[in-house]
Amino acid sequence: MTAPKTLYDKIWDAHVAHQDDDGTCLLYIDRHLVHEVTSPQAFEGLRLAGRKVRAPGKTIAVPDHNVPTTLDRAKGIENEESRIQVEALDKNAREFGVVYYPVDDIRQGIVHIVGPEQGWTLPGMTVVCGDSHTATHGAFGALAHGIGTSEVEHVLATQTLIQKKSKNMRVEITGQLQPGVTAKDITMAVIGTTGTAGGTGHVIEYCGEAIAALSMEGRMTVCNMAIEGGARAGIIAPDDKTFAYVMGRPHAPKGAAWEMALAYWKTLFTDDGATFDQVITLKGEDIAPVVTWGTSPEDVLPITSTVPAPSDFSGGKVAAVERALDYMGLTPGMKLTDVAIDTVFIGSCTNGRIEDLRAAAKVLKGRKIKEGMRAMIVPGSGLVRAQAEEEGLDVIFTDAGFEWRLAGCSMCLAMNPDQLQPGERCAATSNRNFEGRQGRGGRTHLLSPAMAAAAAITGHLTDIRDFEGDA
Amino acid sequence: MMDKFNTLSGIAAPMPLINIDTDMIIPKQFLKTIKRSGLGVNLFDEMRYDDDGQEIPDFVLNKTAYRNAEIIVGGDNFGCGSSREHAPWALLDFGIRCVISTSFADIFYGNCFKNGILPIVLPKEQVDQLMEDAERGENARISVDLEAQTVTSSDGTEFRFEVDPFKKQCMLNGLDDISLTMEKSAAIDTFEADYQARMPWS
Ligand code: SF4
Numbered sequence: 001m002t003a004p005k006t007l008y009d010k011i012w013d014a015h016v017a018h019q020d021d022d023g024t025c026l027l028y029i030d031r032h033l034v035h036e037v038t039s040p041q042a043f044e045g046l047r048l049a050g051r052k053v054r055a056p057g058k059t060i061a062v063p064d065h066n067v068p069t070t071l072d073r074a075k076g077i078e079n080e081e082s083r084i085q086v087e088a089l090d091k092n093a094r095e096f097g098v099v100y101y102p103v104d105d106i107r108q109g110i111v112h113i114v115g116p117e118q119g120w121t122l123p124g125m126t127v128v129c130g131d132s133h134t135a136t137h138g139a140f141g142a143l144a145h146g147i148g149t150s151e152v153e154h155v156l157a158t159q160t161l162i163q164k165k166s167k168n169m170r171v172e173i174t175g176q177l178q179p180g181v182t183a184k185d186i187t188m189a190v191i192g193t194t195g196t197a198g199g200t201g202h203v204i205e206y207c208g209e210a211i212a213a214l215s216m217e218g219r220m221t222v223c224n225m226a227i228e229g230g231a232r233a234g235i236i237a238p239d240d241k242t243f244a245y246v247m248g249r250p251h252a253p254k255g256a257a258w259e260m261a262l263a264y265w266k267t268l269f270t271d272d273g274a275t276f277d278q279v280i281t282l283k284g285e286d287i288a289p290v291v292t293w294g295t296s297p298e299d300v301l302p303i304t305s306t307v308p309a310p311s312d313f314s315g316g317k318v319a320a321v322e323r324a325l326d327y328m329g330l331t332p333g334m335k336l337t338d339v340a341i342d343t344v345f346i347g348s349c350t351n352g353r354i355e356d357l358r359a360a361a362k363v364l365k366g367r368k369i370k371e372g373m374r375a376m377i378v379p380g381s382g383l384v385r386a387q388a389e390e391e392g393l394d395v396i397f398t399d400a401g402f403e404w405r406l407a408g409c410s411m412c413l414a415m416n417p418d419q420l421q422p423g424e425r426c427a428a429t430s431n432r433n434f435e436g437r438q439g440r441g442g443r444t445h446l447l448s449p450a451m452a453a454a455a456a457i458t459g460h461l462t463d464i465r466d467f468e469g470d471a
Numbered sequence: 472m473m474d475k476f477n478t479l480s481g482i483a484a485p486m487p488l489i490n491i492d493t494d495m496i497i498p499k500q501f502l503k504t505i506k507r508s509g510l511g512v513n514l515f516d517e518m519r520y521d522d523d524g525q526e527i528p529d530f531v532l533n534k535t536a537y538r539n540a541e542i543i544v545g546g547d548n549f550g551c552g553s554s555r556e557h558a559p560w561a562l563l564d565f566g567i568r569c570v571i572s573t574s575f576a577d578i579f580y581g582n583c584f585k586n587g588i589l590p591i592v593l594p595k596e597q598v599d600q601l602m603e604d605a606e607r608g609e610n611a612r613i614s615v616d617l618e619a620q621t622v623t624s625s626d627g628t629e630f631r632f633e634v635d636p637f638k639k640q641c642m643l644n645g646l647d648d649i650s651l652t653m654e655k656s657a658a659i660d661t662f663e664a665d666y667q668a669r670m671p672w673s
Contacts, residue, residue, distance in 0.1 A: 014666075015666075017655075017658055017659050017662035017663070018655050018658040018659070018662070026652060026655060026658070026659065028659070028662055028663065028666060030673050040504075040505030040506060041505070041506060041507040041560075044505070044506050044507050044508060045507060045649075048507075048508065049649075051649075081503045084505055085503075085505055088505040122672070122673070124670075125673065149556075150556070150585075150648070153649065154648055154649050154652065157649045157652075157653070158649060158652045158653060158656070158659060159659065159663070160652060160659055162648060162652065252672075253671075253672030257671055257672045258672075260671070260672070261670070261672045264670065
């Protein structure tokens with residue numbers, strides 16, 4: 001009898017192409033996603049060595065970080081270095097014959113939104129990308145994680161990665177979520193509990209009734225931020241919702257292959273009795289709508305709280321909190337709902353999917369953003385944008401006073417022109433609130449799309465439950 | 472693939488400054504590049520060029536004798552600071568294949584091997600002697616033999632150095648991670664064929 005396995009164990013075992021005596025493995029990679037920032041040196045390395053991409057059909061490239069999201073982007077990228085990076089991806093993708101969605105393709109978008117949307121990401125697969133938020137794809141029951149540039153080259157050349165196995169961690173969210181509480185609140189609440197290093201060296205499997213109840217979009221939001229909890233990857237066992245989402249996607253299996261795949265996918269769950277190195281359980285009912293107040297994703301509090309004081313913490317965190325409060329321009333004891341906002345960013349690979357835009361539209365319908373507010377919605381892909389327009393969401397956004405942008409990473413990391421000015425304060429649906437992340441001196445509060453929309457209207461951080469009544 | 476490294480006989484540039492850090496080797500404004508290659512022109516950029524981008528004649532690599540240097544004899548703690556792999560990339564692109572010093576920063580030391588640059592640690596008196604040799608420019612070629620683990624100065628004095636056997640093998644055969652994995656390509660092929668048969672949709 002074989003020992004019970006976790007979902008991670010099963011996917012790992014299915015992909016070990018070679019194992020050394022010291023436990024170092026060559027892990028076979030099913031999907032390699034590529035964007036313009038971390039790939040140029042890797043392609044250059046192949047070129048210098050006269051190597052080819054081993055599996056161009058499993059390598060999917062799309063520019064996202066540097067691309068402008070303004071409507072006039074067809075006229076080209078102004079910043080020279082950004083333009084060169086995107087042009088390099090263009091050239092590399094064509095020269096090496098990998099699958100490619102250029103800037104002017106409607107399927108272009110943030111790499112972690114494009115993969116699932118096109119059916120490249122499937123249950124049971126190994127998915128890597130030179131980008132830490134590759135964890136997003138774990139929502140499909142795939143083992144998905146970020147890699148460095150040397151590893152990008154290694155995967156391009158060999159379709160494998162030199163790896164040692166991580167530990168297993170289970171995060172269970174029991175019961176049901178309260179009204180107004182979203183996938184974003186779950187994933188942020190988990191990080192608030194574990195800290196940003198809590199998942200270090202582990203692959204997290206998210207499970208429990210509240211996770212099962214989430215849509216695929218919501219599950220992607222949860223897995224997306226596994227990395228902010230320090231984990232190598234986040235993963236959720238596939239179920240009927242997963243299969244329904246995948247079915248019919250351009251690169252999903254069809255016909256007999258679909259039946260064969262489905263039979264296999266149904267074996268992808270953690271066996272009874274499998275052991276985890278770490279287990280955390282949160283009650284769904286206990287999770288409130290949350291925001292971040294500091295400069296680390298673990299600086300999470302319910303929106304009903306007040307800004308903490310350094311003395312509320314211990315050890316090295318005391319000095320970190322002092323620095324964070326100073327950077328954020330906040331004083332202890334201040335109500336979070338009194339924190340005034342001047343910019344709102346809705347988008348990113350965390351919350352740039354159709355369901356996120358619907359949640360924002362529900363709040364914004366028939367309302368106007370506060371005067372002087374700079375607010376933008378950046379859909380995660382060209383197809384998300386098209387879908388939103390079909391549903392008339394764009395009209396709601398622009399009527400409310402939001403800018404309705406083209407797809408890209410945009411103000412999530414401000415590598416393109418969408419940046420905060422020093423001291424500007426942004427309610428953002430993205431995943432990182434580090435100093436300078438959205439622009440030098442910019443201040444970021446992470447929250448859900450509905451909460452971001454509400455803040456745009458009121459001009460300050462807002463409890464969605466007061467605002468929306470029955471969200 | 473890394474170039475193989477076996478023997479080298481070349482001009483050595485003397486850089487007696489201690490604590491030459493990776494910021495000096497390649498300043499941060501060149502990290503947004505799309506290349507590993509092409510960084511040689513900006514190697515030691517802030518020491519090498521003035522504010523107008525003109526060469527500073529006094530800087531060693533700007534002197535006629537050292538424009539084709541392949542070795543650097545450096546001061547203590549060479550390569551400290553940030554872990555940027557751009558530092559060895561820049562050295563290699565300029566044409567440097569070997570750095571000799573009394574000590575190296577860890578990460579830089581490892582990064583050199585990954586990129587086909589041999590870092591050699593020798594005791595202070597020997598480095599001093601080679602530094603003097605290097606001062607003589609084109610009149611003194613220093614020879615390195617990795618197989619024999621020796622450095623020979625222009626007057627024929629031979630110094631023995633230590634190197635990790637595995638790293639030595641990789642250098643001699645021009646093997647990097649990718650090359651090593653490619654040696655297992657039969658295993659990958661077998662796995663892939665079987666995997667593809669089991670999961671034809673993947
Ligand atoms: S949206 Fe943000 S987090 Fe996601 S891939 Fe782009 S830059 Fe990274």
